[in-house]
Amino acid sequence: MKINGVQIDDTFAEAFPMKATRIIITAMTLKWAYRAANAIRGFASSVIACGIEADIERELKPSETPDGRPGISVMIFAMSMKDLEKHVATRVGQSVMTTATTACYSGLDSEQKVSMGKSLRFFGDGFQISKVVNKRRFWRIPVMHGEFIVEETAGVTKAIGGGNFLVLAKTARHGLAACEKAVEEIQKVPGVITAFPGGVVGSGSKVGSKYKFLTASTNEAYCPTLKGQVKSELSDEIGSVLEIVIDGLDEESINEAMRLGIKAACSFGPAKGICRISAGNYGGNLGPHLFHLRKLLK
Amino acid sequence: MSALVFTLKNQPEFTLDVTPLTPENLEGKTLAKIKNLKIIYGNKSVKLDTLFTVKGTDSSQIIIEKSTDKLINAGHGMTKGSITIEGDAGDFLGQGMKNGTLTVIGNAGSWAGNAMSGGRININGNARDYVGAGLPGDSFGMSNGLINIKGNAGDRVGDRMRRGIIIIHGKSGNYCGSRIHAGTIIVLDKVGKLPGEGMRRGTIILAKKPTHLSATFKSCGNLKMQFLRLLFTQLASIDEELSLFNKYGPEAHRFSGDLARNGKGELLILQHYK
Numbered sequence: 396m397k398i399n400g401v402q403i404d405d406t407f408a409e410a411f412p413m414k415a416t417r418i419i420i421t422a423m424t425l426k427w428a429y430r431a432a433n434a435i436r437g438f439a440s441s442v443i444a445c446g447i448e449a450d451i452e453r454e455l456k457p458s459e460t461p462d463g464r465p466g467i468s469v470m471i472f473a474m475s476m477k478d479l480e481k482h483v484a485t486r487v488g489q490s491v492m493t494t495a496t497t498a499c500y501s502g503l504d505s506e507q508k509v510s511m512g513k514s515l516r517f518f519g520d521g522f523q524i525s526k527v528v529n530k531r532r533f534w535r536i537p538v539m540h541g542e543f544i545v546e547e548t549a550g551v552t553k554a555i556g557g558g559n560f561l562v563l564a565k566t567a568r569h570g571l572a573a574c575e576k577a578v579e580e581i582q583k584v585p586g587v588i589t590a591f592p593g594g595v596v597g598s599g600s601k602v603g604s605k606y607k608f609l610t611a612s613t614n615e616a617y618c619p620t621l622k623g624q625v626k627s628e629l630s631d632e633i634g635s636v637l638e639i640v641i642d643g644l645d646e647e648s649i650n651e652a653m654r655l656g657i658k659a660a661c662s663f664g665p666a667k668g669i670c671r672i673s674a675g676n677y678g679g680n681l682g683p684h685l686f687h688l689r690k691l692l693k
Numbered sequence: 694m695s696a697l698v699f700t701l702k703n704q705p706e707f708t709l710d711v712t713p714l715t716p717e718n719l720e721g722k723t724l725a726k727i728k729n730l731k732i733i734y735g736n737k738s739v740k741l742d743t744l745f746t747v748k749g750t751d752s753s754q755i756i757i758e759k760s761t762d763k764l765i766n767a768g769h770g771m772t773k774g775s776i777t778i779e780g781d782a783g784d785f786l787g788q789g790m791k792n793g794t795l796t797v798i799g800n801a802g803s804w805a806g807n808a809m810s811g812g813r814i815n816i817n818g819n820a821r822d823y824v825g826a827g828l829p830g831d832s833f834g835m836s837n838g839l840i841n842i843k844g845n846a847g848d849r850v851g852d853r854m855r856r857g858i859i860i861i862h863g864k865s866g867n868y869c870g871s872r873i874h875a876g877t878i879i880v881l882d883k884v885g886k887l888p889g890e891g892m893r894r895g896t897i898i899l900a901k902k903p904t905h906l907s908a909t910f911k912s913c914g915n916l917k918m919q920f921l922r923l924l925f926t927q928l929a930s931i932d933e934e935l936s937l938f939n940k941y942g943p944e945a946h947r948f949s950g951d952l953a954r955n956g957k958g959e960l961l962i963l964q965h966y967k
Contacts, residue, residue: 463926528927535920542919
């Protein structure tokens with residue numbers, strides 16, 4: 396199968412179950428909402444070492460936020476409720492509450508919930524006020540900029556992490572141009588994020604390592620510098636491989652995001668250095684969700 | 694299915710306790726069985742169809758027609774569905790209500806929403822004293838839910854309320870929000886003497902400056918209250934009737950009090966329309 400002259404490998408991306416929450420950050424201006432959102436998604440590229448994967452989902456108009464101010468929707472993924480519980484409270488406390496004029500609300504309505512204001516309210520040192528409005532409980536924490544308002548909990552849902560595809564290019568410059576376009580397209584799909592910096596992974600990993608203390612290590616089969624040294628998946632003309640990893644709320648949204656992303660990358664074609672599209676397939680060691688490239692591109 | 698309609702045959706001479714007329718109590722009952730229900734009229738127990746004509750089938754939507762202020766305990770403990778009272782309602786409207794919607798087209802008596810823990814009461818006319826308040830001996834007044842009064846309310850609105858929201862579009866009497874433990878009261882017209890007297894926590898929002906404010910409230914100055922922005926946006930999103938809150942801004946003069954209790958309550962006097 397070829398799209399615009401780019402070879403699509405007959406393989407699949409392998410993804411795994413996660414837990415996800417969506418939070419809404421509002422502020423006096425969109426600029427300050429972005430500052431908080433960027434702080435919360437900092438060092439949240441992979442669960443391997445960051446504990447969570449998080450990214451901005453989209454901008455929200457004032458009419459879409461609970462308090463009528465401009466906002467940002469951020470999605471946070473973790474391997475377990477325990478991890479999510481720990482990181483959401485910590486990150487909202489340190490990244491959102493500390494950002495001037497912000498407020499933080501749940502962006503998901505579900506039975507399962509993780510604490511936000513429930514933990515953070517104690518910062519109010521006894522001056523915090525609870526308010527139930529529209530069947531939702533909010534905490535008003537008096538802070539130096541005025542009041543920090545945070546919803547008691549954020550809804551949690553089952554999700555999928557690790558949907559991915561690899562862009563095999565002549566050079567890193569070629570690959571990055573295609574990946575930037577792909578990420579732009581993926582961002583149009585609701586319910587998905589690309590948590591790595593800029594949405595692109597420069598150091599894709601395989602499961603396991605020769606070192607017992609490492610759970611993930613470099614994917615040598617796709618490292619151009621090791622072509623002559625290991626059993627490589629790369630042909631002579633490929634000089635750089637970049638990966639786009641997608642976390643999403645369900646299979647449909649990841650399917651759609653991968654489809655749009657791959658098509659955008661392929662639109663560059665071999666003339667602009669894009670040679671092949673493949674996917675991270677770890678032989679069933681990673682997870683139960685399989686996204687077959689050729690199937691989703693039909 | 695058509696709504697279950699109860700029409701009063703004659704104006705009652707004594708108080709008429711309509712406690713049994715709730716959606717959960719009438720669910721699954723035949724019309725004949727409903728007509729044979731016993732209700733308390735004055736000091737006697739009488740068959741329902743001696744006082745009401747009954748028609749319709751849908752017990753989740755109850756309409757009481759030609760109602761007067763003699764009908765007490767309407768919507769008592771209701772947990773679902775809707776009750777519409779066409780006319781006035783007497784005391785203890787929605788007492789112990791847990792969920793559902795209770796609407797009075799006319800006026801309501803005292804103690805509306807007493808011991809309410811959920812749902813919504815709409816009063817299109819005026820309400821008398823002790824809206825959402827606790828009875829003598831109760832620890833608390835209402836503990837959740839929304840009471841929306843389009844007209845005026847009497848004295849001691851929300852006395853000892855624990856949680857929930859009371860909105861009064863008209864005027865409120867004296868001691869509005871007295872001794873409240875928490876919750877929110879909004880008065881969009883004038884308020885009587887000493888609002889918030891003895892309040893522990895909670896919020897009283899006044900669109901107009903009160904003429905008498907207790908000396909035990911201390912000014913925190915004019916502030917932009919982020920909470921007001923959230924509250925008004927959320928209320929306006931509930932339905933068309935409450936969309937009027939879109940026109941209110943977050944600027945308010947904040948008074949903390951009652952300092953004679955623990956001073957953690959607040960009186961917010963709105964400064965500007967948007």
